[in-house]
Amino acid sequence: MSTLIDRREALRKTALLMGAAVSASTVAAFLQSCKATPELNYKPVFFTEDQATVVSEAAEIILPKTDTPGAKDVGVPNFIDSLINECYSAEDQKKFLEGLDEFDKNAIKVFGNRFIEGTPEERQDYLKKTHDDAVAAVNSDPKTPRPFILKLKELTMLGYFVSEPGATQVLQYVPVPGAYKGCIPLKEAGNGKTWATS
Amino acid sequence: MNLNLEAEKKNTYDAIVVGTGITGGWAAKEFSEKGLKTLVLERGRDVKHPNYPTATLNPWELANGDRPTQEDLKKQGVQNRTGYTVRQSSKHWFVNDLEHPYTETKRADWMRGYHVGGRSIMWGRQSYRWSDLDFEANAKDGIAVDWPVRYKEIEPWYDYVEKYIGVSGQAENYPYLPDGKFLPPMDLNCAEIELKKAIKDKFGRLLTIGRTAHATAPLPHTPWRGTCQFRNMCIRGCPFGGYFSSNSCTLPAAEKTNNMTLRPNSVVYELIYDEQKGKATGVKVLDAETGEQMEFYAKVIFLCASAFASTYIMLNSISKRFPNGFGNDSGELGCNIMDHHLGVGASGSLDGFEDQYYSGRRANGFYIPRYQNVGNDKRDYLRGFGYQGGGGRQGWGRAVAELALGADLKKLVSEPGKWTIGMTGFGEVLPDHSNKMTINHNKKDKHGLPVIDFDAEFKQNELKMRVDMKAHAAEMLEAAGVKNISTYDNIGGPGLGIHEMGTARMGKDPKTSVVNKYNQVHACKNVFVTDGAFMTSAACVNPSLTYMAFTARAVDFAVSELKKQNL
Numbered sequence: 001m002s003t004l005i006d007r008r009e010a011l012r013k014t015a016l017l018m019g020a021a022v023s024a025s026t027v028a029a030f031l032q033s034c035k036a037t038p039e040l041n042y043k044p045v046f047f048t049e050d051q052a053t054v055v056s057e058a059a060e061i062i063l064p065k066t067d068t069p070g071a072k073d074v075g076v077p078n079f080i081d082s083l084i085n086e087c088y089s090a091e092d093q094k095k096f097l098e099g100l101d102e103f104d105k106n107a108i109k110v111f112g113n114r115f116i117e118g119t120p121e122e123r124q125d126y127l128k129k130t131h132d133d134a135v136a137a138v139n140s141d142p143k144t145p146r147p148f149i150l151k152l153k154e155l156t157m158l159g160y161f162v163s164e165p166g167a168t169q170v171l172q173y174v175p176v177p178g179a180y181k182g183c184i185p186l187k188e189a190g191n192g193k194t195w196a197t198s
Numbered sequence: 199m200n201l202n203l204e205a206e207k208k209n210t211y212d213a214i215v216v217g218t219g220i221t222g223g224w225a226a227k228e229f230s231e232k233g234l235k236t237l238v239l240e241r242g243r244d245v246k247h248p249n250y251p252t253a254t255l256n257p258w259e260l261a262n263g264d265r266p267t268q269e270d271l272k273k274q275g276v277q278n279r280t281g282y283t284v285r286q287s288s289k290h291w292f293v294n295d296l297e298h299p300y301t302e303t304k305r306a307d308w309m310r311g312y313h314v315g316g317r318s319i320m321w322g323r324q325s326y327r328w329s330d331l332d333f334e335a336n337a338k339d340g341i342a343v344d345w346p347v348r349y350k351e352i353e354p355w356y357d358y359v360e361k362y363i364g365v366s367g368q369a370e371n372y373p374y375l376p377d378g379k380f381l382p383p384m385d386l387n388c389a390e391i392e393l394k395k396a397i398k399d400k401f402g403r404l405l406t407i408g409r410t411a412h413a414t415a416p417l418p419h420t421p422w423r424g425t426c427q428f429r430n431m432c433i434r435g436c437p438f439g440g441y442f443s444s445n446s447c448t449l450p451a452a453e454k455t456n457n458m459t460l461r462p463n464s465v466v467y468e469l470i471y472d473e474q475k476g477k478a479t480g481v482k483v484l485d486a487e488t489g490e491q492m493e494f495y496a497k498v499i500f501l502c503a504s505a506f507a508s509t510y511i512m513l514n515s516i517s518k519r520f521p522n523g524f525g526n527d528s529g530e531l532g533c534n535i536m537d538h539h540l541g542v543g544a545s546g547s548l549d550g551f552e553d554q555y556y557s558g559r560r561a562n563g564f565y566i567p568r569y570q571n572v573g574n575d576k577r578d579y580l581r582g583f584g585y586q587g588g589g590g591r592q593g594w595g596r597a598v599a600e601l602a603l604g605a606d607l608k609k610l611v612s613e614p615g616k617w618t619i620g621m622t623g624f625g626e627v628l629p630d631h632s633n634k635m636t637i638n639h640n641k642k643d644k645h646g647l648p649v650i651d652f653d654a655e656f657k658q659n660e661l662k663m664r665v666d667m668k669a670h671a672a673e674m675l676e677a678a679g680v681k682n683i684s685t686y687d688n689i690g691g692p693g694l695g696i697h698e699m700g701t702a703r704m705g706k707d708p709k710t711s712v713v714n715k716y717n718q719v720h721a722c723k724n725v726f727v728t729d730g731a732f733m734t735s736a737a738c739v740n741p742s743l744t745y746m747a748f749t750a751r752a753v754d755f756a757v758s759e760l761k762k763q764n765l
Contacts, residue, residue, distance in 0.1 A: 011302035064607045079263070086267040131603060138599050154598045157611070161594050162257040162264075170608050171594065175256060177428045182385025184741035186614070194593055194614045197257060198430070198559060 036118060042078040043137065051097065054104050054116050055080055056170035058149075059156040061127045069165045071156055079159030080152075099148030167196035206495060211237040211459070213756075214481055214496040216511065218464045219316025220742050221729045222747040223444025223452075224500035228753035229500075230457035231594050236759075237459050237494055238452070239504075241486060243311030244462040245319070250435025252287040260286045268506065272296075278693065279307045283320070288433045291320050297644040305691035306535075306652030308506060308698070314462055315445040317696070318502065320433050323411045323441050324560070324586065325365045326739035327356050327376040331572060338734050339580050342534065342629040343705040345734045346715035349376070363442035364417045365747070366426075366562075367409030375739070376568040379416045383407045388554045388616040388708040390564050391587030396678035403674070408562040408586065409742075413441035420447055420470040428705045428748065430559035441561070463487045463640035467647055469524050469725065470501065477765075478521070478725045481511075484645055496698060498724045498756050498765055502749065505730035506635060509701040510650055510711075512727075525702070525719035528710050532636055534629040534703055535654040536736040538695035542664050543585065544671035545620025546683035547592075555614055563588035566621065566674075568738050570666065572581070579662040587621025601695050619680060623667030627736040628659050629700055633692070654692045664689070697741050699730030717752040724765040727751045 032147055037053060043051035056077035063071040071077070085110040085137065110129065113120045127149070134147035146154075160166040167173040173196040186192050215225040222238065229236040255263070266274070266284040277292040278284040284292060285574035291311040300308055309316060337344040349569035353376070358706045368383040384407050386394060394405040411428040418558050423439030423446055432441055452458040463486040470480045470493060480495035501508035509532055515524035523531045563586050568664045569575060570582035592615025602610040633654035641649045668685050675683050692698070705711025708720035719725040728749040730741060737744075759765045 026274060029737045054751075062603055063607060064604050068608065075221055083262045083265065087262050087265045088271070089268060095224040096571075128603060133600055135601050137244040150598055153603075157594055157598065157607075158263050161611075162260075164256070164258045167257055170612050173257070174255070174557075175429070177558035180385055180428045180556065182556050182560070183391060183554055184556065186553045186555045191554070191610045194591070195557075196593075198590055198593065 014136075016150055018151045040077070041072055042075070042081070046081050046093075049102055050104075050116060051119070052077060052081060054100060055152070056129055058103075058152055061124055062153050062156045063160050068169045071160055073121075074160055074165050076156055076159035076163070079163075080155045083155065083159070096148075096151070099151065103148055103152075104129070117137035161196060171196040173197065200470040206493075209447055209480075210491060210495040212496060212760075213237070213472045213498045213500065214239065214494055215502055216481065216508070217316060217494055217501070217503035217711050217729065218314045218318075218444050218449065218460070219242075219502065219504060220318045220444065221745050222316065222500075223318060223448035224746050224749040225500045225502050225728060225753055226444075226452040226458055226460075228750055229515070229757070230455040232753070232757050233455075233457060233458075234757065235457055236452070237461065237496065238449075238463075239312050239464040239466050239481070239483060239494070240316075240460065240462045241465040241507075242316075242462065242499075244316065244460075245314045245435075245445055247439065247443075247450065248435075248437035250319070250437060251290065252262060253434045253435075253437045255287065256503075260284065268282065276307070277309055279386075279690065280309060280696075283433070284307060287431070288320065291433070291435075299641060299643060300649045301638045303651055303653035303690075304655050306654055307691040307693035308650075309693065310504065310507075310698045312635070314460065314645040315435075318443040318576060319435050321443075321665070321742060322696075323361075323432065324565070324738060324740040325360070325367075325378075325411045326407050326567075327378055328352070328737050329374045330737065331374045331568075332737035333650055334736065335581060335737075336629075341580070341735070343703070343707065343710050343734060346704060346706045352744075352747055352751070355751045356743065357745040359743065359750055362419065363411050363447060364413040364415075364423075365409055365743070366412045366414040367419045368406050369407050370404060370689065372404050372406075372567055374376065374572055374708070376546065378409065378576070380409070381412075381605045383557075384410070384412075384414065384560050384562050386564060387556045387560075387589050388551045389548050389619040389745040392551075393589070393619060393674070393678040393680075394564070397566070397674045400677040401674065403566060405564050405566050408565045410562045412561065413440055413735075420451065420547035422450060423447060424463060426561070428558035428560060430561040430616065432561045440733060455655050464492075465645060465647070466503070466511055467514055469511060470495075471515065471517040471519060471524065471722070473518055475658045476722070478524075478722055484647070486645065492557075497760060498726070500749075500756075501727045501731070502729050503726065505733075508727055508729055508731050509635060510637065512702060514648070515683040521722070525712050525721045527708055527721050528712060530703055530710065531635045532629070532701050533631045533713050534700040535633040535635060535652070536627040536629055536700040536733065537738065538697045538738065538740075539627055539656055539660045539689060539721045540622055540695050541688040541690050542625075542667045542671075542683040543587070543620060544668065544675055544683055546675050546680040547567070548589070548619055548678070548680050551617055564621075570663075574755060576740065577663075577666065578581055579659050579666075581626035581659070581663070581665050581738065583623045583625035585621040585623055587619065589617060589619035592616050592618055612648065619675065619678075621671050623659060623664070623671065624695070624740070625663045625667055627692070628657065629703070629735055629737050630657055635701060650662045652692070656689060656692065661689075665688040697730070697734060697736070698743060699733035701725045702731035704732045705734060716755040717748055718755070723759070726752050726756060
């Protein structure tokens with residue numbers, strides 16, 4: 001166990017360092033042509049650079065930097081790369097990559113470019129449309145197999161809300177609560193936000 | 199000087215306890231506190247309280263969001279059948295299935311860990327007393343054999359173990375679920391209070407907070423234990439000693455006496471039977487690390503290795519006297535496998551209470567005790583079931599299939615979602631001679647020992663009961679105004695309840711049972727079996743508390759018999 005945790009800790013520290021680096025590169029990207037391929041803030045193990053970029057940019061649209069950190073800041077792209085690499089079966093990996101490829105290429109029909117080649121606005125609009133259509137489909141028929149974009153959304157949310165900023169800034173988390181109060185006014189339940197873990 | 203004699207003397211104790219789980223820990227404490235030099239043999243590695251490697255890790259300190267990797271699943275695919283045990287935070291408490299295989303003539307789910315403390319580290323901690331409804335059931339139904347004891351005989355032992363381990367619960371004066379010596383109960387939450395009212399009003403049924411082996415108040419007799427901190431990370435081991443485990447409670451008590459020798463990495467594979475004396479003289483042990491074979495000797499031997507493991511040792515102990523397995527004159531050894539059948543129930547969402555929430559993480563739920571086939575209630579199946587369940591407000595997961603994205607998504611998930619509530623049935627399994635385990639000599643584990651083969655299945659009575667288990671769960675939720683109710687029924691294999699029992703059953707008659715009313719092997723008075731193997735029937739409540747009560751009682755009996763020189 002300890003080696004695994006050590007490794008995770010090392011990864012986490014790397015992600016933090018990379019997170020610091022990304023602010024600079026984001027600024028750089030902004031100064032460059034809008035068409036420039038966005039830069040990655042980590043070295044993917046499972047994805048190709050292009051695949052990793054699609055995941056990374058999509059994750060940041062799903063959970064962007066606001067007054068709290070964004071998906072990229074907290075290492076979500078790295079998390080997804082690792083999770084799919086280590087936890088998915090070969091079959092599920094293949095399905096995920098097919099979905100990712102289709103998501104990237106379908107953008108051609110919508111705005112004339114692959115997702116990865118779009119402007120930030122084009123990527124944002126395309127992802128939102130794909131997402132909203134998927135939500136409508138699964139809500140009209142719960143038996144619909146979960147579309148790729150919702151799988152990606154779920155992975156993004158998972159990676160984000162198990163991260164320290166996600167769990168403690170957007171949600172709330174107390175390592176050692178010390179007591180249980182079963183039925184109290186919401187405003188008295190810590191800061192009233194959703195608990196990160198149950 | 200005879201070297202063998204010297205070695206024999208060195209390896210001789212008053213008592214040997216095989217296993218360090220819930221019953222082994224209790225036997226170790228009771229024997230050593232009564233002054234017996236006690237050797238406690240554990241097949242797995244040592245684990246010392248409070249050193250549980252993942253116990254205080256935060257969510258962001260666990261790789262892959264705590265998910266199992268493909269590599270984990272290759273090694274622990276069978277252990278993962280529960281769906282909740284093979285996680286980065288808990289997988290080290292479960293065996294490597296490649297090293298410790300078993301075979302399945304029919305599907306069987308044997309979930310276990312090889313380490314000091316055994317499953318007392320990962321257990322569900324729910325602690326309920328049996329009533330005479332349970333002790334009399336076999337006799338009344340003409341099923342299997344009668345229990346040779348009734349509640350009155352066990353009641354003081356329930357008192358004894360409850361006071362020591364600490365059981366949190368609410369006294370309810372419900373006839374079929376006797377009250378215990380409770381520490382303060384935990385709270386029900388808003389949704390659960392609503393359900394409690396509704397099922398009382400509409401069905402006259404009881405819902406109570408789970409009775410659980412958590413210290414909700416200090417336990418002065420074990421000052422090294424703290425109280426429950428409501429972290430709900432129990433399966434990782436609790437460094438506070440907030441719940442009962444062998445590691446936090448009984449083993450430290452035994453150690454304090456200086457009478458206990460605890461030997462980890464000691465795989466007991468056979469009892470040594472002396473044909474002249476008509477007694478067991480000791481056990482054969484394989485050192486799990488060195489492969490060295492050893493023998494240890496004692497006046498009395500307690501098998502507390504878990505139902506299947508203790509039964510395996512007995513089946514693997516062949517002598518002239520016992521050609522079919524140790525103490526197996528009845529032919530019942532290895533038979534009558536029981537568990538609880540579960541994985542059936544319902545859940546849904548409850549409108550309202552939006553300005554209400556909870557704080558802390560309660561490692562407990564509610565309990566609806568058995569109401570079927572009691573009083574005037576008659577069903578088309580025997581026995582019955584209880585429900586365990588819980589309510590809560592939805593977390594971030596609910597927003598995956600909602601329209602929110604970006605800043606809106608953050609805002610949405612930061613507000614708690616709807617209240618949801620659900621319940622799962624825990625049903626009694628009838629003892630059936632045809633549900634059995636045997637030793638399969640064609641397959642070996644990593645030590646070269648033959649493995650267990652399981653040939654057991656749920657039968658008609660269980661399947662009939664499940665129809666009610668599913669329907670009643672939905673009806674009760676509906677009565678409380680729960681919406682979007684969905685039901686489920688995934689029976690799994692015997693063992694998935696992790697309450698395996700019955701394979702060396704207790705009874706009055708040596709011709710039809712393996713142990714007597716004091717857990718003493720009928721045919722060999724100095725060997726006792728006090729883990730789940732002795733169970734003559736299963737009831738529908740979680741069994742560990744009952745194992746503890748019988749273990750403490752059996753040690754008391756064994757020591758008095760030793761003093762009388764009857765063993």
